[in-house]
Amino acid sequence: MKRYVAKRILTGLLTILIVFSINFIIINLAPGDPIKTLMGKETDDPALRAALEQKYGLDKPLHIQFVSYLKTAISGDLGTSIIYNRPVSEMISEKMPATILLVLTSGILSLIIGTLMGIVAARKEGSFIDVIFSGFSYILNSMPSFWLGLMLIIIFSSVLNLLPTCGMTDPRTSYKGIAYVMDVLKHMILPVGTLILIEIPLYYRIAKSSVLQVTNEDFILTLRATGMNEKKIFNKYIFRNAILPTVTIFGISLAYLITGVALIETVFAWPGTGRLVLTAINQRDYPTLMGIYLVMSVSVAIVMMLVDILYAVLDPRIRY
Amino acid sequence: MDNTILELKDFNVTYVNKYKKVYAVKDAGFKINKGDSLGLVGESGSGKSTLAMALLRLLPEKTTEISGVANFLGKDLTQMSQAELKKIRWKELSVVFQKSMNSLSPVHKIGTQVEDIYWVHNPKATKKEILDRFTYLLELVNLSSRVYNLYPHELSGGMLQRVSIALSLINNPKLLILDEATTALDVVTQGQILDEIVKMEREMDMTRIMITHDMSVVATSCNKVAVMYAGELMELGYVKEVLKDPLHPYTKGLLASFPSLKGENSKLEGISGFLPDLSKKYEGCIFAPRCKQAMDICKKKPKLIQLGNERAIRCHLYGGEK
Amino acid sequence: MIKTIVNDKQLLFGILGIIALLIIVAFAPNIAPENPYVFGPDVLNKIGENGHILGTNKMGQDIFSMIIYGTRTSLQVAVISALISGLLGILIGGIAGFFGGTADRIVSEIINIFMMLPTFFLILLIIALFGNSIYNVMIVIGLTTWPSNAKLMRAQALSLRERTFVKAATAMGETKGQILFKYIIPNGIFPVIANTTVGMSNAILTEAGLSFLGLGDPNIISWGQMIYDGKSFLTSAWWIATFAGVAIVITVTIFYLLGDGLNHVMNPKHSKGKGV
Numbered sequence: 001m002k003r004y005v006a007k008r009i010l011t012g013l014l015t016i017l018i019v020f021s022i023n024f025i026i027i028n029l030a031p032g033d034p035i036k037t038l039m040g041k042e043t044d045d046p047a048l049r050a051a052l053e054q055k056y057g058l059d060k061p062l063h064i065q066f067v068s069y070l071k072t073a074i075s076g077d078l079g080t081s082i083i084y085n086r087p088v089s090e091m092i093s094e095k096m097p098a099t100i101l102l103v104l105t106s107g108i109l110s111l112i113i114g115t116l117m118g119i120v121a122a123r124k125e126g127s128f129i130d131v132i133f134s135g136f137s138y139i140l141n142s143m144p145s146f147w148l149g150l151m152l153i154i155i156f157s158s159v160l161n162l163l164p165t166c167g168m169t170d171p172r173t174s175y176k177g178i179a180y181v182m183d184v185l186k187h188m189i190l191p192v193g194t195l196i197l198i199e200i201p202l203y204y205r206i207a208k209s210s211v212l213q214v215t216n217e218d219f220i221l222t223l224r225a226t227g228m229n230e231k232k233i234f235n236k237y238i239f240r241n242a243i244l245p246t247v248t249i250f251g252i253s254l255a256y257l258i259t260g261v262a263l264i265e266t267v268f269a270w271p272g273t274g275r276l277v278l279t280a281i282n283q284r285d286y287p288t289l290m291g292i293y294l295v296m297s298v299s300v301a302i303v304m305m306l307v308d309i310l311y312a313v314l315d316p317r318i319r320y
Numbered sequence: 321m322d323n324t325i326l327e328l329k330d331f332n333v334t335y336v337n338k339y340k341k342v343y344a345v346k347d348a349g350f351k352i353n354k355g356d357s358l359g360l361v362g363e364s365g366s367g368k369s370t371l372a373m374a375l376l377r378l379l380p381e382k383t384t385e386i387s388g389v390a391n392f393l394g395k396d397l398t399q400m401s402q403a404e405l406k407k408i409r410w411k412e413l414s415v416v417f418q419k420s421m422n423s424l425s426p427v428h429k430i431g432t433q434v435e436d437i438y439w440v441h442n443p444k445a446t447k448k449e450i451l452d453r454f455t456y457l458l459e460l461v462n463l464s465s466r467v468y469n470l471y472p473h474e475l476s477g478g479m480l481q482r483v484s485i486a487l488s489l490i491n492n493p494k495l496l497i498l499d500e501a502t503t504a505l506d507v508v509t510q511g512q513i514l515d516e517i518v519k520m521e522r523e524m525d526m527t528r529i530m531i532t533h534d535m536s537v538v539a540t541s542c543n544k545v546a547v548m549y550a551g552e553l554m555e556l557g558y559v560k561e562v563l564k565d566p567l568h569p570y571t572k573g574l575l576a577s578f579p580s581l582k583g584e585n586s587k588l589e590g591i592s593g594f595l596p597d598l599s600k601k602y603e604g605c606i607f608a609p610r611c612k613q614a615m616d617i618c619k620k621k622p623k624l625i626q627l628g629n630e631r632a633i634r635c636h637l638y639g640g641e642k
Numbered sequence: 643m644i645k646t647i648v649n650d651k652q653l654l655f656g657i658l659g660i661i662a663l664l665i666i667v668a669f670a671p672n673i674a675p676e677n678p679y680v681f682g683p684d685v686l687n688k689i690g691e692n693g694h695i696l697g698t699n700k701m702g703q704d705i706f707s708m709i710i711y712g713t714r715t716s717l718q719v720a721v722i723s724a725l726i727s728g729l730l731g732i733l734i735g736g737i738a739g740f741f742g743g744t745a746d747r748i749v750s751e752i753i754n755i756f757m758m759l760p761t762f763f764l765i766l767l768i769i770a771l772f773g774n775s776i777y778n779v780m781i782v783i784g785l786t787t788w789p790s791n792a793k794l795m796r797a798q799a800l801s802l803r804e805r806t807f808v809k810a811a812t813a814m815g816e817t818k819g820q821i822l823f824k825y826i827i828p829n830g831i832f833p834v835i836a837n838t839t840v841g842m843s844n845a846i847l848t849e850a851g852l853s854f855l856g857l858g859d860p861n862i863i864s865w866g867q868m869i870y871d872g873k874s875f876l877t878s879a880w881w882i883a884t885f886a887g888v889a890i891v892i893t894v895t896i897f898y899l900l901g902d903g904l905n906h907v908m909n910p911k912h913s914k915g916k917g918v
Contacts, residue, residue, distance in 0.1 A: 015755045022764065030771040142843070142894035144850045147869055147887035150876060154884070158877050218422040222484075225376055226437045227409030236436070237425050244427070259760040263851055267873075281770050281856055293767050296760055304758050316471040317426055 004312050012305035019297040023290050024069050028062070048082070078291035083283045088291035092273060096295075098168060099265070099272035103257045106192045110199035111250055115243075117200065118207025123234075125212065133204065141201035145260055149194040149267035156190060163190050166269035191268040195261065199253055206249050210242040217241070244315055251307030255300040323354040324391070325495050325527045326375075331388035331398075333367070333374045333551075340599045344370040346551045346606075348388075349624060350632075352495070352544070357521065357528040359538030359559065361574065362548035365595050368531045371548070372497050376415055377405055393494060411441045414493040416484045418500035423484045424472040430483060431468040438490055457486035460520050461513070478509035485517065492524060499531045514541045535575060539563055544630070547571050550596050550606045553624065557631035567627075568635050569611050605636065613637060646907050653903025656839075659896030666713045674707035678863055689881055697881040699871060705881060708863050709889045715864040716893055719780050719849045720842035726784025728838045731791020732827055735834075738792070739799025740826050741818070750796065756789040762848060769857045776859040779852060783845045791834050791841070798830030832908045839901035843894045850890055865890050 035049055053059060060068075072079075078088040117137075121130040140148075157165045164170065164187050175183050214220065215238055223233045265274025273292055280288040312318040333345035345367045352358050362368045373379050374386050375397055390397040393412065395404070417423055424433055431451070438450045455465040461482035472480060481501060488496055498517075502510040518541055521528060530542050538545050538559060545562050547555045547570065555568040566572045596606060605611070608618040617636045624634045648654055666673060675695075676682065682702035689697045696705040738749035768782050802808060803826065811821050852858060853866025860867075865886040872883025 011751070011754065014751070015758050018755055019759065022759075026768060026771060031773065138898065139891065139895065142891045142898060144847055144854070144866070144869070144887060144890055146851065146854045147883065147890065150869065150873060150883050151887065153876060154880050158880070218417050218419045219425045221378060222415070222417060222423055223437070224378055225409060225415050226440055227406040227411070228436065228440050229406075232436070237428070240427055241425060255758070255760055256762075259763040262763075262766075263854060266855065277766070278855060281766075284770075286771060289767055289770055293760075293763050296763055300760050301758055315427060317473045 001312060001318075004318055005309055008305055008308050008312075012301050015301040016298050019294060019301070020070055020073055021066075023073075023294060024066055027290070073294065078294060079287035081280075081285050081288045083285045083288075088288050091276060091288060092291055092295050095271065095273045095276050098270060099258075099261055099274065102188070102191055102195065102265070102270065102272060103254065103261055105188065106195035106199065107250070107254050107257055109192065110196040110253075111203055111246070113196060114200040114203025115207040115246055118204045118209075119211055119239075119242075121204070122208045122211035122215070134208075137201040137204045140197055143198065144263075145194060145198045146263040146267050148197060149191065149264055152190050152194055153267070165190060168271050187268075191264050191270055194264055194267075195257065198260070199257065202249055202253055203246060206245050207242065210245050211238060214238050214242045244311065247307060247311050247314060251304045254303050254307075258296050258300055258303075324351060325354055325356070325393065326352045326529075327389075327391045329389040329391075331371070331374075331390055332386065333370050333379070334385040334387075335370075336383055336385055342599045343601065344551050344598060345374065347624070348548075348553050350546055350553065350556055351630070352527060352529065354527055355521075355525070356544055357530060357542045359542035359545045360529060360531045360548060361533065361535060361538055361545060363533060363595065365550075365598075366548045367551035367598075368548050369499055370551075372415070372499050372529065372531055376413065376497065409440075410437065410488075410493065411491045412494045413497070414488040414491070414495075415497040415499060416481070416488045416501040418503055421472075421477055421480060421504075423480065426472055428471075429468075430470055430472060430475075434468070434487060434490070437487065441491055453490060454486065457489055458483075460489075460523065461486050461516050478505050478513070481505060481509075481513060482516070485513070485520075489520065489524060489526070493526070495527045495529065497529045497531065500533070501530075502537060503532065503534070510537070511540075517541060535563075547574065551598055552606050552634060553632075554607065554635070555633045556624075557627075558629070561629070561631060567633050567638060568607075569613050569637070570607050605634075650903050650906050652899045653907060656896055656898075656900030656903045659892075660900060663713060663717060663893065663896065666710060667717055670710050670714055674704070674710040676704040676707045678703045678707040678711050688879075696885050697879065699868075699879070699882050700875065705868075705885055708868060709865070709885055711863045712865045712868065712886065712889065713893070715776065715862055716846045716849065716890070719776065719783070719864075720845045720897070722780040723783035723787070723845040724838045724842045726781065727787040727841055728791055728834060730784070730788035731793075732795050732831065732834055734788065735792035735795030735797075736799050736822055736827050736830070739796035740803050740822050742800075742803075746796070749792070753789045753792050753796070756786075757793070761786050762851065765848060766852060766855065766857065769852055774852070774857045774859055776862050776864075779849055779857075779859065780845075783848055787841055787844065791837055794833045794837055795827075795830060798833060799826050802826050802830050832904075836901050836904040836908060839897050839904065843897040843901070846890060846894055846897070 035052055076089055078092070080086065081088050081091060084091065117133050121133045124130050153165045156163045168187050169175070169180070169183050170187075173183070220233060220238060223237060224230075261272070262274030262277045264270070265272045266278050269275070273296075276288060277292055279285070280292070328351075329349050331345060331348040332343070335342040335344055348371060350358070360368045360371065370379070374384070375390055375392075377397065377400070379386075386398050388398065392408070397405075400408075424430060431454075434454050435447060435450050438445055438453070451465070451468060454468065458465055458467065463479060463482050463486070467475060467479065467483060472483075475483065481504075485498075485501065502513055505513065514537065517528070520526065528542075530537065532538060542559050545555075545557065545559045546553055547562075547568065549570050555562060555566070555571045562571065563575065566575055594610075596602065596609065603621065604619040605614075605622050608614040611618065615636065620636075622634050622636050624632050625638055626632050627638070646653075671677075680703075682698065682704065684692045684698045684702050689695070696709070698704055699708075734749060735753075738746045738753075765779075765782050765786055768786075769778055772778055772782075808821060808825050811825055816824070849858075849864060850866030850869065853864055854870045854873075856870065858864055858867040858870065868886035869883045872879070872881075872886065875882055
């Protein structure tokens, strides 16, 4: 177990190192010289140029540049956004909570809903409800998330006029306490709903197939032969065995959500990192873009690492 | 007192799906007395495992039809309600399946599973009682009580199969069915476990059905044998008599191709041809197409002919209809 | 062969769908009522107005014709990126699994690490920096999605190299390279092909996502681009974004059906019913 965790942490660290390397390579390979990339395309200020050259040692050989790049990045300095003239790390940490709110809420809800649907479908395999759920999941799986978001806006806001479509709060009001929370919740419904719908197929399929698979295992047959009641067999034995793959999927799905959420934040004008991405693209604010990539990749690496360790705790078979 | 444990009469099992019916077990009939150990032998696909699963009522009810009588301790297994079944499961009728590696949940400790299973019939038992009881059974199969706190993957296949056997005996069942319980094991382990089973049987006064494709298993561990082919019982009798003097051409062929210790997929050399398609109904003797001694009369269905001393045979060579 | 296709409904609909898509691609100018690259006089027409089946956008382009031409873009992106990703995956995975040892350990670790990286964001970053031509998009998708193919191919190569015919070839004195290309890859390629169809779906979705963030190729008609343009007209001209999305959903579903169908056919374990 300890060795497994150690190994897993090492892989995580290696992943983070590779993320930094990719960023470094991209800066150096991008059209134009690295300074231009680091400054953003639309500006050219000789004083700034000199300062950046100094900071990253751009007159030195590549491997030394890489080391100094690593050093600054690991110290938390992700560069400065020329457009806003602010440290990138500061801008990201300011926007991060809104994104995390979306990602975690929808991640957990889709896990619960998708898994429950999968279990129901597996228990009633071949029934009407199974066919409906499976078809639903198949179609959802083929939908671009941002398009689904737009369609929900058309339905719930344009046609039914029920829900707010943009932002996290109503700008015309300044609620406090419960009213503020309610306002945020109301604004969350559509973006979170979209993300849940997009994520459901993932959990649905894995839950359904693993429940089906475990139900056909020999040990379940043995338990049936002992006269144990079906409820207990399911709740204790099938569930515990079938839920393991879902844990892994949760990690992968969070990783996917963290990056996919940019599209949804754009659709609903949610004030998170996704919006930052969009403005960075439009303004050619490369330092911000790369900073976000770094932060997201590192968070994904950490989340995956934690999930793998959790998996090892849950599955006694992993002990190397 | 009547010492019959299980008596089958006209027992049929048919798998049904949208497109076809598969007649997996046809007109099976035999009797097992207290203390008997019956070896049910046949190639894969002969219906022997289906017969066991049907007796245990573990086949999906939607896709199987069971008819006939299976009197178990005076009650018909085929007619029992779920509640009645629940009462006898594991307490009077228990089973060990083939795949030892999958016979226990991989993410629960063996002790936890033993406790849960014991509690089905003894909800008030304490953990200590269960541990004591299981330790005794583990000793019978030469395992230390250490395995109680281990996970299944920490044991070898042979050890796991021993655990399964010990577990099947936890309620002192009247009848134990072992479905290819030693097939997946190496020859040495298989031999040891068979010895342990025979020893336990003496100690615990148990009756047993041993399902196998391997005649040598029957020879070393059973007193009676039933030979099955394509869903039908071909020959029944005491092991000593049947092995020494096989009557049915199929039994003869099976014994001729004896050394089949390594899995059942190797084709029987003593018998040419293949198993018939069980989704069709056959008029005559089911074995006739592969039988070297087939005659005209074999186009008619032979009955199970009783030859005395519990010996029975389904073959026109030994009388019956003219 | 035909029988297996007809028996597996998913595969059947997948193949029929692909044929339909290919016909649309080949005969786009004949099917589309107008040339969507030409701005027309009918601006923001409603559905059916002036003979525009699905309406027009603010430039007066016919939506139905745009969707027909957009099929070309989507399929092009899907096929070329999947080819790049498939070839890379087969080569890297094949070499790792076949040669084994240190090479395999390093490659497997790289595969694992790459599968943990947020691919979409990496693609986005590269496209933002290197320019958003459709060719860049295809190449970058191909270059960043090979690890899942490599993983499958590696597993195949690992089991194939133990097979008798490979060992026989070694004994006959064929070189490692010859064996890799003559035996390992041809015999192990099928799961990768099935996986590639899923990769095609993802490529279509990725291209659409990039376009939606403003990173699409402005010189080309693509469904993602249409949704991006339609976003501003969501309340006034909902048809612009809606139908382009429907086209994506249908196309992606077709590729998923094909992939699942291929998996069933090549993996008999999945298709077999229970019992008997």
